[in-house]
Amino acid sequence: MPFDPVKPSLLNTLVRHYDELVDRVRRRFGDRGFAHEVVHDVCVQLLEKRDKDGVHTPLALLHKISHDQAVSRYRSEKRRQSWIVTLPELPDTICESPSPQRYCEATRELEHLAQAIAQLPTRCQMVFVMHKVHEIPQAEVATQLGVSLKTVEKHLRLGMAACRDYLARLETQP
Structure with missing residues (x-):
């Protein structure tokens, strides 16, 4: 036009x-x-x-x-x-992922715990791993291993004490 x-x-x-x-x-x-x-x-x-x-x-x-x-x-x-979501104040951390330093510390702690578990007697080690790592209930652990519930409780108690002692010894070493 x-x-x-x-x-x-x-x-x-x-x-x-x-x-x-x-x-x-x-x-x-x-x-x-x-x-x-x-x-x-x-x-x-x-x-x-x-x-x-x-x-x-x-x-x-x-x-x-x-x-x-x-x-x-x-x-x-x-x-x-x-x-737009508004926050009253900014969060303290930008990212929830662990810092490289914390990642190394956690890896080292996990290695130490694995060493502590490896030093347990075989039956105690099996009970400990099944219940604490795989989260299998104590009664089921007893059934699978063919032992009494009291025996499972005893192995868990001994395993926890042995792991605690092993980790405490590592902390006191220079």
Whole structure:
């Protein structure tokens, strides 16, 4: 569509009344930057679409279009903000994964515990691993090994004491 300077187009009206449109949106929504963005969006809409024929009051139409655009933008911004989780204060740690130093310490402790378990007598070691590592209930351990529940409890008690002693000796070594 060729430009007709005689016929007042919506785009010409927008250019002439730009500040007025911005002020009108700013008064309604309170933020001048927001108002500029809304009026710019209206301008882009007018550039992308064909000019409407038969508009008797182009300024009134621009007021309506800019108001509708502002309401739409405001609502979408409120929806977007509702998805953002706000915390009263930042967490102490950024990442929950252990530090390299803590990882090395834990690996060393696990190796020491494995050494302590390896030094237990065979039957005691089996009971200890089945119950403490694999979390099999004591009654089931007794059934699987063909021993009494009292024997399982005794091996667990002896295994715990032996592991505690072994780890205590390691801590006292230089």
